[in-house]
Amino acid sequence: MSPHADSLHHRRVWWKEATFYQIYPASFKDSNGDGWGDIPGILQKIDYIASVGVDVVWISPMFDSPQIDMGYDVSDYEAVYAPYGRVEDVVELVEACHKNHMKIILDLVVNHTSDQHAWFKESRSSKDNPKRDWYFWRPARHDEQGNRIPPTNYRSYFAGGTWTWDEHTQEYYLHLYDKSQPDLNWENEDCRRAIYNSAMRFWLDKGIDGFRVDTVNKYSKVLPFTDAPVTDPTSDIQPAAQMWCNGPRIHEFIKEMNRDVVSQYRTYDGQPIVTVGELSLCSHPESVVPYVSALEKELDMVFQFDITHLGQGPPGCNDKYDTAEWKLPEMKRIVEKWQCFIEGTDAWTTVFNENHDNGRSISRFANDAPEWREQSAKMLALWLIGQTGSLFLYQGQEIGMINAPKEWNMQEYKDVESQNYWAEAVRLAENGTDPTRKERIAHGLQLMARDHARLPFQWDDNVNGGFSTGEPWMRVHDAYKGVNAASQEKDAESVLSFYKRVLRLRKEHKDVFVYGTFELLDPENLGTFVYTKRYQEKTALVVLNFTTTSQSPPDTKDMKLLVSSHPKTTADILQPLEGRIYTNYKL
Template identity: 40%
Template structure:
């Protein structure tokens, strides 16, 4: 495992790298069954190589009943037949490496599928040797098993409903922070941890270059599993204080490093997805001296448009909130640690629809956000379709959705909570994870060139105009803009390692900051709005903008005194 820069070491390779996330089910289908697969990914490797990315991260392709689109794993060492075979995986791995890229696997070890042999054994009897591999508890004292309120604690699941499900055969409840089909592993049991490390070593020995670790800061729970507070309008308690970055999380990650990564000669990468992580915790997790993970995925910035009721209570983004959040994280991890930079992934709606203008200024707002993100200090992540400016989909009814979180929320919100279906659907259209999971739009042909069959989820109907072929041939190409951003990170040490300073933090639509290293300095200014923007009455900033040399902008012509709608400029300054 590499380290970030320090006086004693060279900067880690991933400080100059860009990661591309592939959600295999929706990327490209090679056999016409309507579901993306390994053959489809292999067929598009040249697209990724031409984009210039350094790392390809695959969302889960393991054997799975697909209750949560592969994040419920029933066999960690088999490829799900939906996606292909282990031989095809080896072909994919060879193709990635031959093009000078690395391959990262998704690691989902907070939970397994309830069809995993470990859980099947665990559930077979109360005295099975694997019973303690998962979290089992009796009904709450004073309640009959199966009675409402009998759950061992009041925790709610991330996918609606209780976080406990009764197993009638053994008359006990098991814990699942997500779907009932995703029981949580008990990391207190050393046998569980060793089984996980053995599996990880099997993949690294096969040639994979690291792991993105799903909700990895949830693996350590307070063994008492006590009740959490119940928020207004919620049916279940919030137990997060007892499992988010829990009591032994640092012990477990340091042990994982010793058991899997210590002594490896390959330049591996480890990314911890960590909902609820704080800056102080992230500094510990990513401190190279502690040997835990290389970088973390935090979620503070993608929760800023949530209302008091959470994700499904959409309120829109105040840019000042985003600047404050990103500035805190840039400063907080500047000395020790490293940021993951993202606005899109498989769990977030499409960037250009959420924070930009996906109609009149789709190209401009897509490229503005790309530049702002990639010019921060950290490792940028590109989610499939982001590089061509894909948008949210116009879902018309709940039947159009496939995501378990979205569907469960609709029925809970319109049932026990009594919300109006039209209002619930409005927020689903904006925030549902399915927005990121519609098929990648490759061509203007049938089904956007994704499949010759019927896709598992409908293609966005705007594919005749928004697709890779059309974008790459256009004068205003989102793809080519991403290419130039990635090339800039590869070539410019200021982009990789320069100090970050936020400017005009209180301005409602101007996003401006500098990156400085040695004698080199860059100024990035962006107009995050559909109106023309005059620069604020700041003589120093105005001089820098007027005196800087334009390296890259999304309007392409000579800069004007004002910033045009959704305009961004990257300037080299004295």
């Protein structure tokens, strides 16, 4: 790495120091009693959002959509799903964020559209339509008996195959996700130009400050399409991510997007706009750096998902929800890897442990029993705020929301992925192929289903947790009377109050927390997670007890306690699920 690149790593840019707050609009706040959260509901809560101490609001897809995949199936990039509001409401939200000194980013979902999008309707109308090549169409193959079979043997992310037969034009179209989400063909330049205009410039011209870029490393497929190796002999369809992740033209496409669109815009206060990509199946740092190197001019940062995949089977495989027990040293190695990979580079990283696609962090990584929930939430808050990179929080994380109760039956799970995996498990169990599959997949969904993050936000102890006066689209957590924002705003010792405090500390100590170098201590300890952060002569020591028993703290002589998550902290005992941060300096 050149000296110039290293200096770019230390360059201070607003988004490196920012705390981002993700809002899932269906589940945040319903303003009109129809059971769906909406943009006016977010506007009603803008003072609350600002009070948490966040710098950027990220709105998950609110575009027009049939909602097969909760808005990640866009039917019109330039319109808003009617139950969420109108384009004018989004413009008002942009202005409200800016007025409260917060920036706002939207989701950019351009690997695929809905099959209801006008582009796809044209594409499937005839083989000679000008937009036919905007999607991937291929003729059928035939087996030895003459039966029609798909062009390849790929398994989709939502279980099932990736090809759907279209009777009208007698060809198959490709979809990595649900059959209602056909993949756009980025090889077609006219298609790319339309994406830039409709999905990006339309909203940038209305004042947004950047994008979270969905499925960013899947735009370039490996062509021509060929079968994936058979790794599951029991199935006709095979995991095939290598056929569409990090394809041959991916860096060319992202560079073009940055050059032609992103670099042409500024935030409301004149800063560069921000892009953060969803980068799946990139387990090696050397495959991630090219996407986020400042010199490469592609993306500012990405989400790398090793931490949220802890204990999970590989995405796109039969066993994603076939969970495995994990030990704390595994988590430490993941954090260390993605904290340290930017050192000596001009790359940047992200810090998160929740989003709309995963179970809640308390339930996943700590202990969500009523007697441990608050301590778990506060300890995990310290785990996050000490780490280098841009910090991302998900709605409800700041009040310690947890997974749906295990007593709920599978009918409460609304997500298309959960439904597909459950239906597959029922079928394989009942036909004798895999008799214990139902129990195993139920356990996996209870821990890691995307539904858990989508339970409505718990605002107060009124009906439906204050989310809606109508019947919510998804059941509200049974614990809303005891876990809600209104009660926590009045309590100086609440999870919410703690988050506000530590987010301020992160800003006050940004040299060491945001920009410092990470060093893992005692990596094989099964109970405690201890790391240091260093910036020049400043050092912070982060000490975390991931167990429900007392532990021995490390030696902290010559260091001062900056913050503890426990009300009764003592020097010689680390309380159950306690987190602490020490420093060797004063502000």
